[in-house]
Amino acid sequence: MFYTCGPNEAMVVSGFCRSPPMMISGGRVFVFPCIQQIQRISLNTMTLNVKSDKVYTRHGVPISVTGIAQMKIQGQNKQMLAAACQMFMGKSEAEIAQIALETLEGHQRAIIAHLTVEEIYKDRKKFSEQVFKVASSDLVNMGISVVSYTLKDVHDDQDYLHSLGKARTAQVQKDARIGEALNKRDAVIREAHALQEKVSAQYMNEIQMAKAQRDFELKKAAYDIEVNTKKAESEMAYQLQVAKTKQRIEEEKMQVQVVERTQQITLQKQEITRKEKELEAKVKKPAEAERYRLEKLAEAERLQLIMEAEAEAESIRVRGEAEAFAVEAKGRAEAEQMAKKAEAFQQYKEGAMVDMLLEKLPLVADEISKPLTSANKITMVSSGGSEVGAAKLTVTSHSVLGLCQSSEPSS
Numbered sequence: 001m002f003y004t005c006g007p008n009e010a011m012v013v014s015g016f017c018r019s020p021p022m023m024i025s026g027g028r029v030f031v032f033p034c035i036q037q038i039q040r041i042s043l044n045t046m047t048l049n050v051k052s053d054k055v056y057t058r059h060g061v062p063i064s065v066t067g068i069a070q071m072k073i074q075g076q077n078k079q080m081l082a083a084a085c086q087m088f089m090g091k092s093e094a095e096i097a098q099i100a101l102e103t104l105e106g107h108q109r110a111i112i113a114h115l116t117v118e119e120i121y122k123d124r125k126k127f128s129e130q131v132f133k134v135a136s137s138d139l140v141n142m143g144i145s146v147v148s149y150t151l152k153d154v155h156d157d158q159d160y161l162h163s164l165g166k167a168r169t170a171q172v173q174k175d176a177r178i179g180e181a182l183n184k185r186d187a188v189i190r191e192a193h194a195l196q197e198k199v200s201a202q203y204m205n206e207i208q209m210a211k212a213q214r215d216f217e218l219k220k221a222a223y224d225i226e227v228n229t230k231k232a233e234s235e236m237a238y239q240l241q242v243a244k245t246k247q248r249i250e251e252e253k254m255q256v257q258v259v260e261r262t263q264q265i266t267l268q269k270q271e272i273t274r275k276e277k278e279l280e281a282k283v284k285k286p287a288e289a290e291r292y293r294l295e296k297l298a299e300a301e302r303l304q305l306i307m308e309a310e311a312e313a314e315s316i317r318v319r320g321e322a323e324a325f326a327v328e329a330k331g332r333a334e335a336e337q338m339a340k341k342a343e344a345f346q347q348y349k350e351g352a353m354v355d356m357l358l359e360k361l362p363l364v365a366d367e368i369s370k371p372l373t374s375a376n377k378i379t380m381v382s383s384g385g386s387e388v389g390a391a392k393l394t395v396t397s398h399s400v401l402g403l404c405q406s407s408e409p410s411s
Contacts, residue, residue, distance in 0.1 A: 003038055004028040010075050012039045012085050023085065025075035039089055045072040045147060046097045050104050054157070055112045057120070063156040065112055065120070067131065069104055070147040071139065084143025100144055107135045117156070124151045 005011050007026035014021035015036035022029065031038050050067040057063060073088070073096070074080040088096045111130050112120065120127050132149040139146055 001031055001033055002028055003031055008043050010041050010043055023081050042093045043073050043075045045070055048101045050108055052105055052109045055109050058114060058116050061117050063117055066153040067149060068152050069149045071100055071144050073143055074145045080143040087142050104135045121154055127151055
């Protein structure tokens with residue numbers, strides 16, 4: 001059967017094939033029921049409030065000390081875990097904490113007895129380090145590691161610490177009064193020095209202002225002389241400059257006229273060139289384009305006529321071949337038909353003739369009736385005898401029969 005535990009717990013498996021017992025912290029293990037046993041031990045951090053009441057110090061002064069310790073069974077160290085299992089297996093977490101608390105309190109009392117009240121009160125860090133060092137070396141044999149130890153409170157019932165505080169308070173108050181007086185004295189002295197420096201600075205500032213005013217007046221007079229001289233020179237230079245400017249303006253006017261004339265000549269040349277190009281573009285180029293177009297049209301028409309002639313010749317040749325083939329096929333079919341008819345006449349004789357007569361009779365009647373369709377008037381004459389009419393009918397029948405016989409092909 002599988003068993004698991006979290007990282008804050010350890011399992012110990014003992015029994016069959018488990019000698020020495022196997023210890024697992026934060027994992028899983030398979031246990032055979034009935035022949036193996038599994039036990040668990042907590043690895044949680046335990047917070048202990050270590051109180052030592054009325055412990056006599058090195059000078060015989062009873063004080064009470066309270067410290068806070070954090071400790072836990074070390075699961076990563078197999079030796080410490082094995083020692084903890086041997087000592088605490090089957091105990092609850094509260095029982096383990098109580099054993100560790102009593103051990104730590106004993107060490108705390110022993111260290112208090114070797115120190116004075118002033119050493120404990122003034123140097124708490126040193127006291128905490130001593131307790132941590134001594135307790136760790138002892139508890140590690142039990143498989144417990146001290147994570148931290150801090151001194152929380154120190155007090156006594158004899159007002160010893162209060163008396164120490166009063167003396168220190170009086171000393172501090174005396175030092176404060178002396179410091180306040182010295183500070184006031186220094187403040188007055190610094191204020192006087194500041195006032196003296198202020199007056200001196202004010203006088204020096206006025207002197208500097210007077211010197212600055214004097215220098216300003218002297219500089220101003222010198223500047224006025226220089227300015228007036230410069231003004232006179234400037235007026236003369238102005239008149240000279242006006243004359244030079246007028247002369248330069250006249251010269252520039254002449255230059256402008258020359259430039260305008262040059263530009264007019266350039267514009268005339270450009271206009272001539274433009275007209276030449278316009279003439280070439282409007283007359284010469286279109287004429288050449290029209291000649292090129294007519295040449296291409298003539299060439300295209302020539303090629304078209306050649307291709308049409310070739311196509312017509314090919315069409316005539318193909319049509320002639322088709323017509324010749326059709327005539328040949330028709331001739332073969334008619335010859336075959338005539339042969340079949342001749343063979344039928346040979347076989348059936350009078351029956352075949354009658355069949356042909358019946359087939360051609362409508363055509364004969366149609367040919368006979370064509371002149372009658374164009375006649376405007378028909379007159380019938382009778383001789384009065386039925387025999388003559390019968391004889392004429394017979395003759396007409398024989399003549400029709402002879403016409404039919406003459407239309408048959410010779411065998």
